[in-house]
Amino acid sequence: MVKAIQVGLGAWGFSWSQDVIPKVPGIEMVGYVDANPAATERVQTELKVDPKLCFQSLAEAGKAVEADLVIATLRTEAHYPVVKEALQLGFNVIVEKPFASTMAQAKELVDLAEAQSRVLMVSQNYRFQPAPIAVAEFMAARKFGPINQVSVDFRRHAPTQGYRYWDMPDPLLADMSIHHFDLMRMVLNVDPVRVACRTWNPEGSPFAHHPTGAALIEFDSGIVVSYRASWVSTGSYTPWAGEWTIDCSEGEIWWTSRDHFMGKQKPDVVELRPMDGKAEKVKLAPIEFADRLGTLATIAKVVETGSLPPRFSSGKDNLLSLALVQATIASANRQGEWVDIAEVIK
Ligand SMILES: NC(=O)c1ccc[n+]([C@@H]2O[C@H](COP(=O)([O-])OP(=O)(O)OC[C@H]3O[C@@H](n4cnc5c(N)ncnc54)[C@H](O)[C@@H]3O)[C@@H](O)[C@H]2O)c1
Missing domain, CATH: 3.40.50.720 (NAD(P)-binding Rossmann-like Domain)
Structure with missing residues (x-):
């Protein structure tokens, strides 16, 4: 024990x-x-x-x-x-x-x-869900060949969802986007190189600081992710992990995860669509300990056995996810100027 x-x-x-x-x-x-x-x-x-x-x-x-x-x-x-x-x-x-x-x-x-x-x-509990684990494996196997581009959308309407942290600095980038940034690193298995980001506070928003933003994130091996996210969207909400499109040279992978809303939970979804073909849903393997149960079960095992599992989110590993937060904040403070990851992680 x-x-x-x-x-x-x-x-x-x-x-x-x-x-x-x-x-x-x-x-x-x-x-x-x-x-x-x-x-x-x-x-x-x-x-x-x-x-x-x-x-x-x-x-x-x-x-x-x-x-x-x-x-x-x-x-x-x-x-x-x-x-x-x-x-x-x-x-x-x-x-x-x-x-x-x-x-x-x-x-x-x-x-x-x-x-x-x-x-x-x-x-980083979002790592412990069937969809990102499955997609990380598809990416590692180069299911549809090299990546053309990746886009991630996150939409929630905090004012009607029991949200509490209205005065928090950087409620989007520091508190929410950290999950998406960390998933980008895990799923694509790449490290970030530089970012350009704008954030803003739409008229009538109850937030003291910016709840909405858009970023371009460049990773090593040349992959570029376009990221759009909002805490005050009135559009159809996305699951917490956002909606992802990974467009590759031979087809597209679409996925989403953590569809928890108002006490209801829907399963993760991964769809594979070969170029010019039909999208097919992937049957996702259930995982024994999901979400926070997964992070806690993992550290308990690591403490007991001393051996680290793949994709272990150690403090050291997390530095690059946190660097994405700090770099996007720095870029937003400079009106969208490109910021190198090296500048914030030095
Ligand atoms: N992973 C997720 O999906 C997710 C979701 C929501 C919140 N969170 C995170 O959970 C964390 C906690 O959020 P919360 O909403 O419970 O915060 P909170 O402000 O409601 O609670 C913090 C508690 O810590 C106590 N505390 C503060 N300093 C202390 C100290 N030095 N020693 C002992 N107690 C101390 C406070 O008295 C308070 O009870 C945050 O980091 C937040 O980002 C994660």
Whole structure:
């Protein structure tokens, strides 16, 4: 059993405690931490957690219990100090996306994990779905030959979907697009080279910062992705992973994933259409632990066995996904000027 302490029991953190952690075998919870006593009271009353396992800080929990793993499910600003403390205390760590607020913080945490010989994983849960896994395999096998171009569209209407973070800086690029950027790297198995991005805040939007944007993203091997995304779209919504078209020299792969909306879930979809042929739906293999269950089951196994699975989203791997966020933000701040990934990752 991997003994774990969860830190951060807010809105999303509580759903980890309630809906994710109990469904992953091999995890024994030895601590629940939140600076806000109302949050620890909630896990006690609603989830019947023993008050002896509840703490107001990680330092307190670290003194009272023995653990192998910290599950960091705090707001982004708190990731850096808490993950740093967890690694210094000798714990392995899984942290919610986005990894950290700045590249410097993320790099420091990666170096610290290495120095401490601990595993640091970013919970990029969108990787653990049937469609991106299947499409990554089609791309690796060059199903339809070389890529001509890739386009990704994301549309949601936050004002009617229980959204809460109206004042968050970069609500699109930092908080949402990180999933899409990370999937681009995973599915296409390429590294980003440079980006050009514009963002804006449409008239009447309740967001303080820009919820809408468009970007061109150039990867090594010359692949260019065009990306359009909006939190305030009144068009037909896309599943959370967006709608993807991968146009190759011999045909097209269309896919989408995480069609979760208002409590309903629809299956992932992948369609293959050879040039001039008919689109055919791919029968997708179910996966045992999907989404956040997948990230947690993976780190539990890595901590137990010490061996890393393919497409493991380590802190180190995640630096390039975070670099895409930082580069698109920098480009948007310069009215769409091209920004090299090397500039933000140096
Ligand atoms: N992967 C996804 O699909 C997805 C979806 C939603 C949210 N998230 C991520 O989940 C994370 C948490 O979001 P949330 O909505 O639960 O945030 P929240 O603000 O509701 O909760 C954060 C909690 O952390 C506690 N906290 C802050 N600093 C602390 C510290 N130093 N020690 C102990 N407790 C501390 C706060 O008291 C609060 O209860 C964010 O990083 C967000 O981006 C991911």
